[in-house]
Each structure stands twice: as structure tokens, then as C-alpha cells.
Amino acid sequence: MARERAKASFDVEAMTHFFAGGREKHECMQKAFRIVQRDPELTVQEGNFFDLTRDEHREFTMRQIKRAVELRNSLNDPQLSEAIFRALVLYSESFGMRMYVHELLFKSAINLFGDDEQKQAWQEDIAKCRVxxxxxxxxxxxxxxxxxxxxxxxxxxxxxxxxxxxxxxxxxxxxxxxxxxxxxxxxxxxxxxxxxxxxxxxxxxxxxxxxxxxxxxxxxxxxxxxxxxxxxxxxxxxxxxxxxxxxxxxxxxxxxxxxxxxxxxxxxxxxAIMYGTLIPERLSISEGTHLIVGQALTIATRYGVVRQQGSNDEHIMDYQTHYVKLMPSISALYVVRVVGWILDAHWQQMSHFAQNDQAKYLARLADMHSVAAGVKATVTWFGSEILERCRRACGGHAYSAYNAIPGLIGDWGVTTTGAGDNIVLLQQTGRYLLNAVKDVYAGAKTQEGSVAYFNDAQDILARSTCPFQDARDWAHLDAIIDVLRWGVINKLAGIAQALGAGETYNNYQLQTTLVAELHTYAHMFSLFNDAVKGNSILEIPEPLCATFKQTGVLYGLEILVTHLATFLEEGYLNGDQAKAIRTMHLEQCRVLRDQAIPLVDVWAFPDFILKAPIGRADGDIYPAYMNTLRSAPGCFGPPAYYEQLVRPLVDPDMNGKSKL
Missing domain, CATH: 2.40.110.10 (Butyryl-CoA Dehydrogenase, subunit A, domain 2)
Structure with a gap:
């Protein structure tokens, strides 16, 4: 671990503070972690978290809520109170979702849809958990x-x-x-x-x-x-x-x-106003991805640099087949987190308009709804893929509940709404895109927000082939965004033409879903690219921009590689360009491999939050793993059913047969 951490090409402390929202918030978070870890009502002090029964989990989660509310009511420090709640969300997804349902969904619905009298009547009871x-x-x-x-x-x-x-x-x-x-x-x-x-x-x-x-x-x-x-x-x-x-x-x-x-x-x-409360719920997937998928990636990455296997006892993280799956996944979380912060800021601005300038709120609502639906669908799908990569990366140890990954996969499955729901979300985005491109061709109105590039639709389609011929072009997000945007406009034009000729929409649902995915990625990378270049509502410290650019490019190449067939089929890319994209993808994975541990260390998950012996920060995984198993219920001694079910088979005095 020390060797891996020494390879850092960026200021890990500065990046950690950035992810935490600043040095002060990071230090406050560390204080909150200490409070939570030491409090017997907030964490499992005896036994193992993963050995709790369902009833015990329910009781424990409510005990956490009761204790957390008591702390919040007694502390005269809103920042520390918030940090304690965040630490508990990281420790227990069940706590996190109970409080999320109460404080975000229930409370936000009243704030967004309730009049002043209604908000006044309910807010204190909600804050104090009297309701x-x-x-x-x-x-x-x-x-x-x-x-x-x-x-x-x-x-x-x-x-x-x-x-x-x-x-x-x-x-x-x-x-x-x-x-x-x-x-x-x-x-x-x-x-x-x-x-x-x-x-x-x-x-x-x-x-x-x-x-x-x-x-x-x-x-x-x-x-x-x-x-x-x-x-x-x-x-x-x-x-x-x-x-x-x-x-x-x-x-x-x-x-x-x-x-x-x-x-x-x-x-x-x-x-559409009545759907407004779904927007922050869908945008919160950025935080949920960091919470669940980030923990799994930290565990799998740390395990990968410790585990040795092969003729020369190589560390498995050094195998190309290993790091080529994990490095784009880590990069994806960097992009998703930055985009999530930007979209949250946009939503906060819209929430202000909802209270003070309803015309501006309504003007932006449809686009924001489309973006939120697309982001939730694409991010949850790729999040599921990352979790499966983490499971495979840890081999058989990932099937042990004590290494946390099975629980994280289960939590993610309950967090997300499944493939069917994602299809519906992408259909919502796709229909919005179809209407927008029709308006552009009809000259009805100028598009804004995520579809502003639709105004250049004719210029985009005028390029029948991709202009980027140099392999080095693919080390820049601008080239990746160009390809994605061309794919969106080209596909939308074809779908609109078919529908105009009388084809049924049902026959183009898969195409519409694909368009919605490509557009969502194009918008995410555009927001991220602007932030890296200093043209965003989110300010990234200049010394960190190079690392963010690397992660953005690798995630962008991952998406292009995934969808290469689409662009080859449409003729926008040729074989040489596809080969250059794949080559650059592998090269970026190789370059970032040395940053694997520093990149996940930035997220600052303490060991007691991860709960996985194979994900220990110090790398001393095997003694910790064995000690966990030795202390598990029923590890030693005959089971309760031995006398009734096992002994009659194996004891010669009971079955009448000699062992000889």
C-alpha cells in the first residue's frame, strides 16, 4: 500500500478536501466518523454487522435514527450534525434510505408543492421527527x-x-x-x-x-x-x-x-409541475453512486494491489485484464460526482425560481426533467456494471458477506429501479429529444439547456465522417463529445423521418433509448469538460484539473468503445479510427493504473465504514479476514442439528455399522 500511494501524481490531500467540500468540511467529517464509530447506539460494537437478522437490522436502524435525532437536537453545531448524518448514511444504507425518504422525498414534496401555510405547519415536526x-x-x-x-x-x-x-x-x-x-x-x-x-x-x-x-x-x-x-x-x-x-x-x-x-x-x-419532486430524487443518484459503488471500488482496488497470483506472484492489479475493468470504473465515479454537483447547483437555482420566478422555472422544467431521467438511467446501468466488475475482481472472496460487496450489490439493486424502469426513463428523455429536434427543423424555437447543440443540427449532419484522424485527438473530451453529438442528431433525424412516414413509435423504441443514452453521456461529458476548463458553476482547483481530465477522457473512451458498432454502422467512424480509440482506451487504462490507490483513497472511506477485511486501508487483509471468520457465530463446534441429523449417519453406535 505504501508503494502504491507513493505513485500519486496529484495532491491526494487537496483532492480529498475538494471531494469533501473543503478542508473544514473534511476535518468535520473525520470528527463525525469518530463520534459515530465510538457510539454503541450508532454502530455495531459486538458481533458483525452482516450477522444481524432482518428484525435486528430494523431495530438497529431505528435506534440509529433515534440517537441521531437526539444528537442533532442537542448539538449547537449544524455542520457537525450534518456530518454525523452523512457518516451514518455511509455506514448503513438502511439508515440512509429511511432518512432520505423522510427528509428529501417527504419534506421536499411539501416544500415544492405546499403553500406557505402548509410548509409552516409541517416543517418543525418533520425536522424534529415528530412526524x-x-x-x-x-x-x-x-x-x-x-x-x-x-x-x-x-x-x-x-x-x-x-x-x-x-x-x-x-x-x-x-x-x-x-x-x-x-x-x-x-x-x-x-x-x-x-x-x-x-x-x-x-x-x-x-x-x-x-x-x-x-x-x-x-x-x-x-x-x-x-x-x-x-x-x-x-x-x-x-x-x-x-x-x-x-x-x-x-x-x-x-x-x-x-x-x-x-x-x-x-x-x-x-x-409537468407535479413531476418536479422526481427531479432531485433522480439527481441524487450521483451521491448514491459515490456511497455504494465507491465503497465497492475501494474494496476491489485495495484487494487488487495486495492479492498475488501467477507464476511470479504478480499482483493481480498489474494484469491488463484486471486494471482495464477497474480504472474506467474509478474514472466514471469522478465524472459522475462532478456532474452531480453541477446538476444539483442547477436544480437549486430552479428551486429558487419555483418560489420567486415561476416563468423561469416552467421554462427550464422540461429540459431538467429530461436530464434527470437520462442521468438516473445511464448512471444506474453503468453502476450495476461496475459492481459486477468489482465482484469478479475479488474472486470467491466477493461472495462472503463479510467482505461487504454482496450487501452493496443488494443495496444498489434496491436503490435503483431496475431495467424496466430505466427503459421508461430513457423513453421520457427520448421523446423530449424528438420534440426538440422537430422544433429545430421546423424553425419553431431556439433550443436551450442540454439540447442547445440541436441548433447546429444541420452543420453537424453536414459532416458525414469524423474529422479526427490523429490518434492523439482521442485524448481529448472535445473529440469524444463530437462523436456522441453526431450520433444523437443522426439517429434522431432518422427516427423523425420514419415516424413522419407513418412508422409506429413502438418499432423505434430501442433506437430512441439508444439516442437518449448517447445524449445523456454527451451532456454529462460537456458539463464535465466545461468544469475542467474553468467554464462552469463548479470551480475545480487548477492543480487538480489534469487528473480530472484524465478520468474524464478514460470514461469517455469507455463509452465510445462500448458503442463503437453504432458509429461504424453509420459510417461516421472508420476502422482505423475505431482501432485508434481502442488503443487510446488501453493506453489511458495503463497510465491511470498507477493512480488506482490514490484515486480511491481520495474518497476517504474509513475501514469501519467499508466493513470489508479485504478492503483494509493498510493492506493487511488476510489476518483481518481470518479474525472476522473466527469470531462469526457458529464457526466452531457441532451445529444444533448435529445430534438429530448428522450423528445418526456417522456414529457407528447409532447406525449399527463399524467404521472398519
Whole structure:
């Protein structure tokens, strides 16, 4: 490990501080780690985290929440309180998701859709956890296609109340974090019916449980989803509403209104507003990727520089077949993290507009929604690929729960919404792109945001072949972005022409999905490239830019290599260019291999957070691994079933046969 760390070509401390948000925040985070590690109510002090049963995980996670809230209420230091919560999120995905559901999804929905009176009424109870909230969106038969949701909120004018109802089994709210056992309230998205007319989806605050007894509220049937692939400490649940009555004031009313005297409903100025809360949820995948995938990469990388195998006991990280999988993966997290910060800043600006300049908010909403959908889909897909690379990179040891990677894979599976949902997200992005390119060709309007380059569509398509002939061109993101943008415009033009000639959209879904992926990557690399060049809302310290550029180029080459067939098929690249791209990809992997340990050290995951003996920072993995196994329950001695099931087979005094 010392040898690997000595190879650093950049200032690891400076990069660590940058990732932490500055030296002060880094030092505060280290203090928070010490507090969390020492507190017996915040971390598992005896036994092993991975030996907890599901019930024990649930109880432990709630103990963490209770203790963390007590600390937050007693500390007169908001920065330290935030750092403690962040440390706990890193330690336990279950804690992280419970608090994410409560403090981001539930709270953000009220902030975004509630009027001033509603926000004032709920904020203190949410902050103090006197109310525990969840986010009731998806249904058993419906996911990201929100227009098809079935849960209804029907206005009863005589009583000035809404009646919340699940009219079918498929309308059951499904996979709702905190709904299984814990949440006292939810924000539920429902079809709004007033005087027999459906006014579309809106958000409603609905009580779920009696805070004194924990029992379901009248008319509410809520249960636990049961065993999952990950996050045993999170009580994902299902909810059925049986004519549950709530006051009209529980309809979140920043953008909509309902006159109780006339029952006249005034809708939002744009129906897409009601999807706004999905944007920060989807953008948060950058943080989630750092949290889960970053830990797995740290473990796999440290294991790779310690593990020796081969005729000369080579370190496996030195094999090309090994580092060519891990180095682009590490690079991807550098790009995703930077892009995530930039998009978060853009969303914060939009949130300000939502409160103060609704015209600007509405003008940017569709593009931001498209970007968020595309980023979530592409990043989660590649995140799944990285986790599988980490599993393979650690061989059989990756199947041991004690080395954390199986749990991280399970947590990631629960974090992401699966291939089907990603297809829906990319279809949303793809349809937005089709409409934008049609507007450009029709001369309807100038495009802005992620699709601003569509304004140059004709110039882009005028180049039938790629102009970059020198192999060194592929060491720059500008060339990579050019290829991706050409692919997007070219594919969109073909799809639009086919649809205009009467072809059905269903026959072009795969093409549209591919276009959405390529566009999302082009936009991500463009944002990243601007940041490296100093033309961004995010300021990267100049001494670190060279390292960021290396990671950006390698991730960009990884995406080009993955999609080479598309560009060769369309004739934009020729065989020599494809060979040059592959050669540069391998060369960049080789160059960055020496930076493997410094690059993952930057993320500063303490050993107690990683929980993996093979990922120890000091590299002394084998004694730690053996000690972990020796202390595991049932490691020594006959099992409880020995007398009943084993001894009758092997004891000659019981089976009547001599061992001879």
C-alpha cells in the first residue's frame, strides 16, 4: 500500500478536501466518523454487522435514527450534525434510505408543492421527527408512467374533505420506503376528482398510523414488503387506502387551488409541475453512486494491489485484464460526482425560481426533467456494471458477506429501479429529444439547456465522417463529445423521418433509448469538460484539473468503445479510427493504473465504514479476514442439528455399522 500511494501524481490531500467540500468540511467529517464509530447506539460494537437478522437490522436502524435525532437536537453545531448524518448514511444504507425518504422525498414534496401555510405547519415536526414521512408514488401495477396511477382523491364538497381510495389491487402503493412499519404520514400522488371530473395527478398528505400505538389509521391497510436483496433495515411497504378521509387543507396547494364554496378546481399552469419532486430524487443518484459503488471500488482496488497470483506472484492489479475493468470504473465515479454537483447547483437555482420566478422555472422544467431521467438511467446501468466488475475482481472472496460487496450489490439493486424502469426513463428523455429536434427543423424555437447543440443540427449532419484522424485527438473530451453529438442528431433525424412516414413509435423504441443514452453521456461529458476548463458553476482547483481530465477522457473512451458498432454502422467512424480509440482506451487504462490507490483513497472511506477485511486501508487483509471468520457465530463446534441429523449417519453406535 505504501508503494502504491507513493505513485500519486496529484495532491491526494487537496483532492480529498475538494471531494469533501473543503478542508473544514473534511476535518468535520473525520470528527463525525469518530463520534459515530465510538457510539454503541450508532454502530455495531459486538458481533458483525452482516450477522444481524432482518428484525435486528430494523431495530438497529431505528435506534440509529433515534440517537441521531437526539444528537442533532442537542448539538449547537449544524455542520457537525450534518456530518454525523452523512457518516451514518455511509455506514448503513438502511439508515440512509429511511432518512432520505423522510427528509428529501417527504419534506421536499411539501416544500415544492405546499403553500406557505402548509410548509409552516409541517416543517418543525418533520425536522424534529415528530412526524415520520414517506413518499407514496409507485403502485403495484404502475411505476414511472405516472399518468396511469389509479389511486383517487375524490372531493366531498359537503364535508370539505377528500376521500383517498385504492380502487383496485393494482392501485396498491408499492415498495414505499418506511411504509412497512414506521411512517406516520405519507405524501400520496392521486388522481384528483372533483364533481366527477378527473383533474389529473396531485399530491396529498395522508395519515398512516396512530403515533401513540403504531397501528394503522382507520381505512389504511399497510404492510411490509418482506425479504429483499438488500437494505434489511429499511421497512419498504405497501399501502391500500379504503375511503380514507382527509381535510381539503391536506391537498398540497402551491400550484393548484380548490374553492370550497363553488368546487371550482384551478390546475397547475403546467401538468409537468407535479413531476418536479422526481427531479432531485433522480439527481441524487450521483451521491448514491459515490456511497455504494465507491465503497465497492475501494474494496476491489485495495484487494487488487495486495492479492498475488501467477507464476511470479504478480499482483493481480498489474494484469491488463484486471486494471482495464477497474480504472474506467474509478474514472466514471469522478465524472459522475462532478456532474452531480453541477446538476444539483442547477436544480437549486430552479428551486429558487419555483418560489420567486415561476416563468423561469416552467421554462427550464422540461429540459431538467429530461436530464434527470437520462442521468438516473445511464448512471444506474453503468453502476450495476461496475459492481459486477468489482465482484469478479475479488474472486470467491466477493461472495462472503463479510467482505461487504454482496450487501452493496443488494443495496444498489434496491436503490435503483431496475431495467424496466430505466427503459421508461430513457423513453421520457427520448421523446423530449424528438420534440426538440422537430422544433429545430421546423424553425419553431431556439433550443436551450442540454439540447442547445440541436441548433447546429444541420452543420453537424453536414459532416458525414469524423474529422479526427490523429490518434492523439482521442485524448481529448472535445473529440469524444463530437462523436456522441453526431450520433444523437443522426439517429434522431432518422427516427423523425420514419415516424413522419407513418412508422409506429413502438418499432423505434430501442433506437430512441439508444439516442437518449448517447445524449445523456454527451451532456454529462460537456458539463464535465466545461468544469475542467474553468467554464462552469463548479470551480475545480487548477492543480487538480489534469487528473480530472484524465478520468474524464478514460470514461469517455469507455463509452465510445462500448458503442463503437453504432458509429461504424453509420459510417461516421472508420476502422482505423475505431482501432485508434481502442488503443487510446488501453493506453489511458495503463497510465491511470498507477493512480488506482490514490484515486480511491481520495474518497476517504474509513475501514469501519467499508466493513470489508479485504478492503483494509493498510493492506493487511488476510489476518483481518481470518479474525472476522473466527469470531462469526457458529464457526466452531457441532451445529444444533448435529445430534438429530448428522450423528445418526456417522456414529457407528447409532447406525449399527463399524467404521472398519
Amino acid at each position: 415520520l414521512g414517506c413518499f407514496a408514488m409507485t403502485e403495484l401495477g404502475h411505476s414511472s408512467a405516472l399518468r396511469g396511477l389509479e389511486t383517487t382523491a375524490t372531493y366531498d364538497q359537503d364535508r370539505d374533505e377528500f376521500v383517498i381510495d385504492s380502487p383496485s389491487l393494482l392501485a396498491t402503493k408499492w415498495w414505499i420506503g418506511m411504509a412497512g412499519h414506521t411512517a406516520t404520514h405519507c405524501v400520496a400522488i392521486c388522481q384528483t376528482i372533483v364533481k366527477d371530473k378527473n383533474h389529473g395527478i396531485n399530491w396529498f398528505i395522508v395519515p398512516l398510523r396512530d403515533p401513540k400505538t403504531g397501528r394503522n389509521a382507520p381505512g389504511v391497510v399497510a404492510g411490509d414488503i418482506g425479504a429483499k436483496a438488500g437494505r434489511a433495515g429499511l421497512d419498504n411497504g405497501w399501502i391500500q387506502f379504503n375511503h380514507v378521509r382527509i381535510p381539503r387543507k391536506n391537498m398540497l396547494s402551491k400550484w393548484i387551488s380548490l374553492d370550497p364554496k363553488t368546487a371550482v378546481f384551478t390546475p397547475a399552469p403546467n401538468p
